[in-house]
Amino acid sequence: MTDISTAMIIACVQKVLNKDITEETDIFAAGVDSLAVLRCRALLKQQTGVRVPGHVFFGGRTPAGIAELIGAENAGR
Amino acid sequence: MLVVEDSPLYSAEFFAVGDPYAYLADLRAEHPVSIHRRPDGYEFYALTRYDDVYAAYIDHQRLSSSYGTMIDGSWHPEKDTASGRMLIVADPPAHTAIKRPVKHSGFNRAMLGNTGRTVRRNIRAALAELSVGDRLDFSRVVAPELPKGVLEVLFGVGPKDAAVLLEATRTMIGYRDGAYAGTSPLDSLVDAQLEVLDFVDDLIEQRIDSGADDDMIGYLAQCVVRGEMTRDVALLNGLNVAVGGNETTPHTASLAVDTIHHERAQWQRVVDGDVSTELATQELLRWTSTNSYVQRVTVADVEIGGYTIPANSFVTLWNMSANRDAAVFDRPDDFVIDRPDNRQIAFGAGVHRCIGAPVATLEIQTLIEELAAWDKAFVVVDTPRKLHSNFMLGLTELHVEVVGAEDAKDLAK
Secondary structure, eight states, X not given: OOOOOHHHHHHHHHHHHTXXXXXXXXXXXXXXXXXXXXXXXXXXXHHHSOOOOHHHHHHHOSHHHHHHHHHHHHHTO | OOEETTOGGGOXXXXXXXXXXXXXXXXXXXXXXXXXXXXXXXXXXXXXXXXXXXXXXXXXXXXXXXXXXXXXXXXXXXXOTTTTTSGGGOOTTHXXXXXXHHHHHHSSHHHHHHHHHHHHHHHHHHHHTOOTXXXXXXXXXXXXXXXXXXXXXXXXXXXXXXXXXXXXXXXXHTTTXXXXXXXXXXXXXXXXXXXXXXXXXXXXXXXXXXXXXXXXXXXXXXXXXXXXSOHHHHHHHHHHHHHHHHTTHHHHXXXXXXXXXXXXXXXXXXXXXXXXXXXXXXXXXXXXXXXXXXXXXXXXXXXXXXEEEOXXXXXXXXXXXXXXXXXXXXXXXXXXXXXXXXXXXXXXXXXXXOTTHHHHHHHHHHHHHHHHHOSEEEXXXXXXXXXXXXXXXXXXXXXXXXXXXXXXXXXXX
């Protein structure tokens, strides 16, 4: 399964929100809502072919947290 | 004013196994306007009388929809993130601007006719599969055929895609109920919501590419192309219509079949043609009141029912209680299949009256027309399982057996 890195998540969120964030930014505090998650997911899928489940964004909250959760979910498979 | 700490009106459990109608009847009689609190600090005013509920619906300027229509839909001081962009959580003038294209494309006369024919075809096909002696869960086998037919027409999708979308919206609204959500309710809610958004967004993309505008999604997509609507607004309202259509009428249908079972002598008058299906439909809508309440927020002090509700308060309008108000309905707690002058308020009132009300009414009427004409009938064989929700009154299980119409007629005696 393709790895999705923290950097890739940062890039997608920045593109959708049109503002800079770091790997520790709470993306929801920064303005991400359900529609933004939808657009981020679409971008990540374009790049990797992987559809990241929505709850991973809400559970991870920061780019680093989200990447970690994706890793954990993959390890569990 | 009565203040109820830790109120049962918050409890999904209470609505599934308790007697919310009796509780609301007491409020209506003794405390028509009351305050309900939860240990975490959430608080709302509850309106239980028909006249007060109606007045609150009509006063849409002072009672805003922008904080969501469900308790917990959003938290003070945060508005719903779709606020002002999605019909159900928009106030005029934004509401008016969204309502026009949605109503024009989804709920015009031609669409209504087409929807009715599709729903009838689906119901007939489902009933035709059944033989005397069959046992089935009506809520899963037949009830979904109603919204499926609507989706096929409004969204321009095949029955299979419509079924997938139905499954996802069901999880969204019923996420507090283990029957739909499994063990991790919030994760299920989030994933289901994104699945619906993905589905609708794909459809919008297809319609933008093809230029087709002969269904509701296509029409909204062309609004996006012409720059009259943002894509997010088109998407959010596609979601709004899908959820609003899917998660209401199947419950009404299941409750209707359960009601027919208990009121078979009255139902026989519909079968015999002595009571019109229009009248019976209106009474079934009153009796089932599928959407139990909606929430508003006061943007100014509002006087209702002799009480002043201060600005910035959550207010809940209890449809299910208004529909049992003796000030408006004779014998309110009896099902009266030919009730005259039925002023049921199951769809709300005013500018936010359910945009799909004509379709929903048609769906239920079509169902009971087909049931009345069927040479068989359903008999409920097990205690129905109620949906665990204080917002939607519905059934997640309704086990029925198919019997011959003549046998059902004997049961009516």
